[in-house]
Amino acid sequence: MKQILLTTTVICAYVLTIITTPLFAQDTRSKIQDAFTQFQQQESLKNGLSSLTVLNAKTGQTIFAANENVGLATASTMKVITSATALDFLGKNYQFKTTLYYTGDIDENGTLNGNIIVSGSGDPTLGSTRYAETQASTLLNKWVSLVQNAGIKSIHGSVIADDRLYNGNQLPGGWIWTDMGNYYGAGISSLNWCENSFGINFQPSNKVGTKAEIIQDTTRAPYLNIINETTTGKVGSGDNVYAYAAPYSTKIFVRGTYGQDLKKTIELASPDPAYDLAFQLNAGLHKQGIFTSEAPATGIKMDSIDLTKKQTLDIHLSPTLDKIVYWFNQKSINLYGEALLKAIAYTTAGKTGTDDGAYYIQKYWNAKLGIKSSELNSMDGSGLSPQNRVTTLAMTKIMQYAQKQSWYPVFYESLPTYNNMKMKSGTIGGALGYTGVHTNKEGQSFTYTLLVNNYAGSASSMRQQMFKLLDALK
Structure with missing residues (x-):
């Protein structure tokens, strides 16, 4: 009798589930x-x-x-x-790979008759502050040390950021002018750097409507001409600053309003991230007394580079x-x-x-x-x-x-x-x-x-x- 009652209970529960589930849905x-x-x-x-x-x-x-x-x-x-x-x-x-190598020979005086080259495969995290191992200072210090450890004391050549894989810095079709000069509208390169952006800081005026001065500009990118047309906005108006530029621009127009009470770094798009990487690495080498005879360059110079002799110094892997x-x-x-x-x-x-x-x-x-x-x-x-x-x-x-x-x-x-x-x-x-x-x-x-x-x-x-x-x- 107990078995019959148990079976009946199970059947009833099953039937109830069938009935209530569609009703519930x-x-x-x-x-x-x-x-x-x-x-x-x-x-x-x-x-x-x-x-x-x-x-x-x-x-x-x-x-x-x-x-x-x-x-x-x-x-x-x-x-x-x-x-x-x-x-x-x-x-x-999956990981992106970035390679540091040099071309040519190192003579008995420690002079590299060749170039230091960074070759990218599209890593978007290179130089990013979001990961300990990708931060710009970490990578630059490591690469400078590796150049030193290779016995290189001077460079008869240049630092080259090879961004040829994606044909330089480009923007997807359909992106609009009001976006592309700002950090969120930065272009994409096979050699991205610091998320292809950089920051500027403002000092708002005491008077609304007058100019908000840039107090800390891109000392890391003195090759750029930032034309500041930003004015001071009223308290609470926030960030209404927009940058206008495109890939490979040397002029960046900054317009809009910056709130009187705002304390925020405004992030702009880097017009040529590969060049900025070459520029920063070149500056890092100079600080250590390793001077180059030629200015930093990007992949457009690679066609004239002899690659028959090359030596890998580092292979950097992105976060997974x-x-x-x-x-x-x-x-x-x-x-x-x-x-x-x-x-x-x-x-x-x-x-x-x-x-x-x-x-x-x-x-x-x-x-x-x-x-x-x-x-x-x-x-x-x-x-x-x-x-x-x-x-x-x-x-x-x-x-x-x-x-x-x-x-x-x-x-x-x-x-x-x-x-x-x-x-x-x-x-x-x-x-x-x-x-x-x-x-x-x-x-x-x-x-x-x-x-x-x-x-x-x-x-x-x-x-x-x-x-x-x-x-x-x-």
Whole structure:
């Protein structure tokens, strides 16, 4: 009798699970639908477009989808696609390599009749302060010591930063003039240095509207001419300073306002990061009494260099890809995305163009998940281009795929936390987005992407409305 009762109890529990699970899912779907309907009714979206896709993170089944097949500007949510592709294709232990070597011979007096050359393969962390082993002072001191240890006391030649692999310093197509002079719009080179940026500090005036002086300019880059047109903003106005320049510019125009109470270093894009590396290494050698007969140079000089005699002094390996992806997503570093995009293209087919990288990412996810190029139409790896168009369904499918992979823990760790949810954000003019994963208090797990384009009003106000919508997943 006890056995019969036990069996009956198990059967009842099983039947109850079958009945309640769809009802539970239906309740969640209705909750999201109500929240999305309310979200779309706000005046700020009268002329805008929003798309939301929510999948069951465990089964991949669609819980809710609206405008899921419409391609929208992604902003920095594009970074999760680049991250997932790099981790899946290159592997979490992938490392970039930078080589220091010299050409020619060292005579009996310690004179190198040749050149000191640093050759890059696209490492975005070289000179970065985010890792102990990549900091500029650490690398420069090590390289200067290695030159000394090689018995070199003077150089009849120059220090050359070989940036030829990616054809110098370039910008992805679609990036705009108001971005490219600032740190977040820095170009990509095969020999990046200090995240291709540098800082300036201002002294605001006591009078609003008058000039804010640069009190500490780029002493590390005296070859640049910074034309300061920045004025002092009122207390609380913050940082409204923008730099205007392009790759290989020697003039950088700095405009906008700097708040009276602001104490912040303004980061600008380095117009020629490879040259800056050569310049800094050359200066470091000079400090140790090792002088060069020629000025520092970049890869454009390599065609005239005799490479029949060369000796490697150092091979520097970047942090592993999992550590790069962490900062890439946590701090939304556009340079890292472009470096990963090019690494994917170069590893796949020896190509180095941004468009090549975008093509191979599209091809990769078409083969993996059947995502069409019209669903994943990207112009870069970071999302800074306003021309990117991706559907929320495509992005959510890639996020869903990531959760089944061995590298997922490091990918998940790289996602920032907003609104008490793990998700990557994206913000550019007129576009906001969030994509992430979340497990609610009932144990339901979701994968989701929410993109909004052409909204009216402030970004902060729209962001709060988006958070309110995503609260339906909690």
